[in-house]
Amino acid sequence: MTDPSHASENARSTTNPYRVLPQLSSLLETIETDLVSPQLRAHILRDELDRIRREIDEGARPSTQVVTERCRAAIAALRGSRLDEAINGTGIILHTNLGRAPVSEATAAAMSKAASSYLSLEVDPESGRRGGRMDEIARLMRVLTGAEATLVVNNNAAAVLLTLAGLCAGKEVIVSRGEAVEIGGGFRIPEVVSQSGCRLIEVGTTNRTYNSDYLRATSEATASFLRVHPSNFQIQGFVTKPSTAELASVASAHGTLLIEDLGSGALIDTAGFGLRSEPTVREALSAGASIVTFSGDKLVGGPQAGIICGHADLLQKITRHPLARAVRADKTTLSGVAATLRHFVAGEAELRVPVWQMLGASVDELRRRAEVICNETDAAVVDSTSSIGGGTLPGETLPSVALALSTANADEFARRLRIGTPRVFSIIRDGAVLIDMRTVQHRQDGILADALRGAIG
Numbered sequence: 001m002t003d004p005s006h007a008s009e010n011a012r013s014t015t016n017p018y019r020v021l022p023q024l025s026s027l028l029e030t031i032e033t034d035l036v037s038p039q040l041r042a043h044i045l046r047d048e049l050d051r052i053r054r055e056i057d058e059g060a061r062p063s064t065q066v067v068t069e070r071c072r073a074a075i076a077a078l079r080g081s082r083l084d085e086a087i088n089g090t091g092i093i094l095h096t097n098l099g100r101a102p103v104s105e106a107t108a109a110a111m112s113k114a115a116s117s118y119l120s121l122e123v124d125p126e127s128g129r130r131g132g133r134m135d136e137i138a139r140l141m142r143v144l145t146g147a148e149a150t151l152v153v154n155n156n157a158a159a160v161l162l163t164l165a166g167l168c169a170g171k172e173v174i175v176s177r178g179e180a181v182e183i184g185g186g187f188r189i190p191e192v193v194s195q196s197g198c199r200l201i202e203v204g205t206t207n208r209t210y211n212s213d214y215l216r217a218t219s220e221a222t223a224s225f226l227r228v229h230p231s232n233f234q235i236q237g238f239v240t241k242p243s244t245a246e247l248a249s250v251a252s253a254h255g256t257l258l259i260e261d262l263g264s265g266a267l268i269d270t271a272g273f274g275l276r277s278e279p280t281v282r283e284a285l286s287a288g289a290s291i292v293t294f295s296g297d298k299l300v301g302g303p304q305a306g307i308i309c310g311h312a313d314l315l316q317k318i319t320r321h322p323l324a325r326a327v328r329a330d331k332t333t334l335s336g337v338a339a340t341l342r343h344f345v346a347g348e349a350e351l352r353v354p355v356w357q358m359l360g361a362s363v364d365e366l367r368r369r370a371e372v373i374c375n376e377t378d379a380a381v382v383d384s385t386s387s388i389g390g391g392t393l394p395g396e397t398l399p400s401v402a403l404a405l406s407t408a409n410a411d412e413f414a415r416r417l418r419i420g421t422p423r424v425f426s427i428i429r430d431g432a433v434l435i436d437m438r439t440v441q442h443r444q445d446g447i448l449a450d451a452l453r454g455a456i457g
């Protein structure tokens with residue numbers, strides 16, 4: 001970046017602006033570290049010097065000291081990781097930029113074990129013969145949702161793409177205009193439908209679509225109706241769409257499939273948490289959806305994955321499609337998904353799965369935790385509002401409690417928190433830095449207090 005103090009001074013002078021760039025050999029002597037090999041060090045420094053040279057081309061006027069510091073930082077950056085543990089004080093539970101759902105301790109342990117050892121992934125231990133890699137997850141999912149069969153892939157975007165490619169390629173897929181949506185960066189239903197080799201037929205209007213709209217568009221060429229959860233927006237006012245059950249009966253009367261992209265994939269009802277009711281996977285399947293897809297790392301609260309549930313014959317067709325191999329989940333993910341599902345089977349999701357712990361935490365409990373931290377720092381406790389995030393339950397909020405730190409410069413204080421160890425992500429409101437307690441994992445309370453003290457000091 002440019003160094004403004006030197007920019008103006010050097011711009012007027014007639015000296016060569018490139019003279020601040022040191023010789024590589026002298027840099028190699030100044031920046032000593034035994035942590036990176038000399039060849040690699042030379043490579044990194046050459047890259048950084050090239051970058052600075054291009055910036056000078058464009059008018060930047062860094063000082064020699066800035067250049068040296070940047071070279072030093074480029075080498076140091078290789079040792080430290082940006083992917084370090086972070087404390088989420090934003091109040092957004094499924095924060096996409098912070099990695100969405102943190103997994104339970106048991107899930108993390110299962111994933112770590114799977115990563116560092118062999119496992120009976122595709123072997124039936126009883127017979128020693130080859131077994132399916134989805135057997136265990138399919139069994140758990142059958143108990144939880146009634147699904148005949150399950151396939152886990154890389155993420156829900158892959159789940160939708162693969163399902164359409166496997167079941168509908170070369171034919172028409174009917175989507176309501178209110179559901180031909182874009183979710184997150186780059187997942188746009190019209191594009192996904194065309195990438196999967198299907199022709200999109202849009203019906204109805206943005207706010208109102210009826211059974212009869214689907215019916216009129218149905219023909220020999222129709223492979224499926226596709227319902228998509230409008231995950232990241234809400235339409236207020238006059239809105240109509242058929243229920244899954246209504247649409248399923250139209251679909252089955254005309255021999256077409258009903259594929260439902262649920263997005264979040266609730267396994268338990270969110271209504272018990274003071275939130276709007278999200279359709280659960282079980283409800284969608286029992287209402288007659290042939291296939292449902294959802295993410296593993298939204299309301300399931302597990303690792304990143306896409307989960308496809310539905311009729312066994314359809315799942316078999318999907319599994320055999322060549323794309324299935326391209327988007328398949330690895331052993332670590334499969335172990336993590338299975339471990340997370342076991343919490344739901346045991347009825348302990350609210351106690352063990354971080355996303356559900358956060359959804360279920362009471363304001364009193366959050367206030368008590370905040371007060372403990374306040375006693376150790378000079379923060380104040382204020383009311384706050386958490387949201388779900390991650391394209392889940394848009395517009396829904398939960399009352400919460402935050403730590404408030406008043407500082408002369410909130411932006412600078414927030415930056416200090418972000419670059420500390422661990423990193424702390426906060427919100428700035430009315431000039432104060434707030435840390436919403438709902439999204440701080442309970443086990444992080446102590447290190448949060450330390451981080452705050454460090455940043456204040």
Ligand SMILES: *Cc1c(COP(=O)(O)O)cnc(C)c1O
Nearest residue numbers: 155156157183229231263295391
């Ligand atoms: C989030 C979401 C997706 C994308 O899921 P990823 O797991 O992020 O790939 C697709 N469809 C809907 C309806 C969603 O909410």
